[in-house]
Amino acid sequence: MESHSPSVAPPASDTPVRTPLALLGLGAMGSALARSWLAAGHPLTVWNRTPGRAEPLAAAGAAVADTAAEAVASAELVVVCLLDHASVGATLAGVDPTGKDLVDLTTGTPADARAGAAWAAEHGARFLAGGVLAVPPMIGVPGAGGRVLYSGSGELFAARRDTLAVPAATRYVGADPGFAALQDVALLSAMTSMFAGISHAFALIRKEDVDPREFASLLTGWLTAMAPAAHRAAAQLHSGDYSSGVTSTLAMQVAGAPTLLRTAAEQGVSTELLLPYLALMERRLADGHGDEGNTGLIDLLTARKG
Ligand code: FVH
Numbered sequence: 322m323e324s325h326s327p328s329v330a331p332p333a334s335d336t337p338v339r340t341p342l343a344l345l346g347l348g349a350m351g352s353a354l355a356r357s358w359l360a361a362g363h364p365l366t367v368w369n370r371t372p373g374r375a376e377p378l379a380a381a382g383a384a385v386a387d388t389a390a391e392a393v394a395s396a397e398l399v400v401v402c403l404l405d406h407a408s409v410g411a412t413l414a415g416v417d418p419t420g421k422d423l424v425d426l427t428t429g430t431p432a433d434a435r436a437g438a439a440w441a442a443e444h445g446a447r448f449l450a451g452g453v454l455a456v457p458p459m460i461g462v463p464g465a466g467g468r469v470l471y472s473g474s475g476e477l478f479a480a481r482r483d484t485l486a487v488p489a490a491t492r493y494v495g496a497d498p499g500f501a502a503l504q505d506v507a508l509l510s511a512m513t514s515m516f517a518g519i520s521h522a523f524a525l526i527r528k529e530d531v532d533p534r535e536f537a538s539l540l541t542g543w544l545t546a547m548a549p550a551a552h553r554a555a556a557q558l559h560s561g562d563y564s565s566g567v568t569s570t571l572a573m574q575v576a577g578a579p580t581l582l583r584t585a586a587e588q589g590v591s592t593e594l595l596l597p598y599l600a601l602m603e604r605r606l607a608d609g610h611g612d613e614g615n616t617g618l619i620d621l622l623t624a625r626k627g
Contacts, residue, residue, distance in 0.1 A: 339363040340484045343396040345389050345412055346427075347374040349457045351402040354426070357461030357488040359383060368392035370412070390416045398481055402426040402453075406433035418446035422477045424485070426451040426469065430506065431499030438473055438498035447477040450498045452505020453489070460488045470494050472501035515544065517594045524590045554616045563613040572611030575602050 339362045344355050347369035355378050358365050366384040368391070369375050375385040386392035393399050393416045403409050406429040423446045425437050434450035441448035455467030467489035471478050478485070478493045485491050494500045519540065526536055557563050578599045585592045598618075605617045 337362070340398055340481065341365070341396045342398040342400060342484065343368070343386070343392040345369075345392060345399070345401045346403040346408075347378065348402070348404065350426070350453060350460070352378065353457035353460035354400065354402060354488050355383060356381065358484075360461060361487045363484065363487070364396075366392050366395040388415075389413070393418060393421060396421075398422045398424070398484065400424045400426060405429065406436075409437065413440070418444045421446045422449070422474075422481060423447065424449045424451060424471075424477070424481070426453055428452065428505065428509075429502055431503045434472070434498045434502040447474040448498060449473040449477045449481075450501045451485075452501040452508075454505060454508060455489050465489075468492060470501040470505055472496070473498035518544075521585075521590070521594045525584065525588050527590075528588065550615075553614070554619070557614075557616040558619065563610070563616045567612065567614040569614060570611060571602055571606050571613050571615065571617070574615075575599075575606045575611075578602070 341364035342358060343366045344351060344358070345368050347355060347367055351367075351369070352374065355365060355367055359378070359381050364384075365378075365382070366386050367375050367378050368386040368389050372385070375383070379385050384395070386395060389412050397420070399418065399421050401409055401412070401424070403412060405427060409425060409427050409429075418441060423437075423441050425434070425448070427433075429437075429450075437450060438448045449471050450473050452470040453467075454470065455465070459465040459467035469485070469489050469491055471485070471491060471493050472495045475493065475496055478491075482491060482493075494504055522540055523533060523536070526533065553566075581595060581599070582592055585595065601618045601621055602615070605613070605621055610617045
């Protein structure tokens with residue numbers, strides 16, 4: 322506890338008070354988070370299963386705890402960023418989180434986050450789950466485009482939002498602790514499919530005299546131009562009308578699918594990334610929805626069987 326002698330002038334009233342925090346997990350992401358909070362002047366205690374990973378942070382001003390329990394005891398705000406839900410469970414097993422604000426930035430499923438919230442509630446802690454939409458070099462870099470989605474305790478988020486905003490922009494997406502993970506994983510899934518499309522496109526040109534660097538600028542321009550399709554799908558899901566204003570009908574797209582498949586065959590490229598999506602389009606068309614665009618495929622994906 323800090324003490325002041327009467328002869329020492331008190332700190333100026335506008336001196337910012339930086340919230341102390343504890344951070345469990347110093348992998349690539351945890352270390353980037355730690356550096357951002359240290360750079361912003363937050364007192365930070367860190368712990369990592371493999372102690373050597375704490376050394377560079379100790380040199381940068383972090384206190385290093387010998388155990389996770391010791392780290393948690395050191396601060397009211399505790400951030401966890403570990404490999405997965407199982408490693409969080411293993412790490413928190415011997416810890417007393419009573420009265421703490423616990424923020425779990427480990428990527429997991431909605432059920433993982435809800436289980437974490439239930440565990441925290443049983444142990445008298447407030448809980449916030451976070452979904453990190455950033456890679457480590459984006460952390461602590463304003464304008465880099467990083468964002469963390471948060472869900473769970475609105476009181477915790479309101480109380481800690483300035484500290485949580487140091488590594489990346491924040492967005493609170495609801496009191497259900499699973500909602501940040503749900504939307505994080507939905508966005509990561511969209512990214513995965515985008516990477517699949519990029520892989521297929523480069524495979525098509527791979528063996529030809531096409532400069533991949535020039536093709537990349539065509540590719541990014543095209544994907545950027547197509548991205549607003551997400552807004553059209555959202556509007557159609559909202560209205561329930563999947564046909565109005567559609568310019569590229571399912572009937573037209575399915576008619577064009579053999580061109581995609583024959584081009585892949587001509588170039589000697591596997592169609593394994595294309596076929597599942599084309600099969601869904603054919604099913605929706607066969608169900609009599611040729612005048613729609615692609616939004617009806619979402620209904621097919623969510624239809625329960627049996
Ligand atoms: N890095 C990235 O690009 C992505 C960006 C989006 C968000 N993810 C998620 O962030 C979580 C942490 O990822 P990370 O990049 O820090 O991962 P690693 O560098 O592999 O570090 C893993 C840390 O977890 C510790 N750990 C693993 N297993 C255990 C365990 N059983 N008990 C305690 N700690 C464990 C590991 O410790 P050590 O191996 O150094 O001893 C690291 O601290 C993750 O959910 C990403 O999906 C990152």
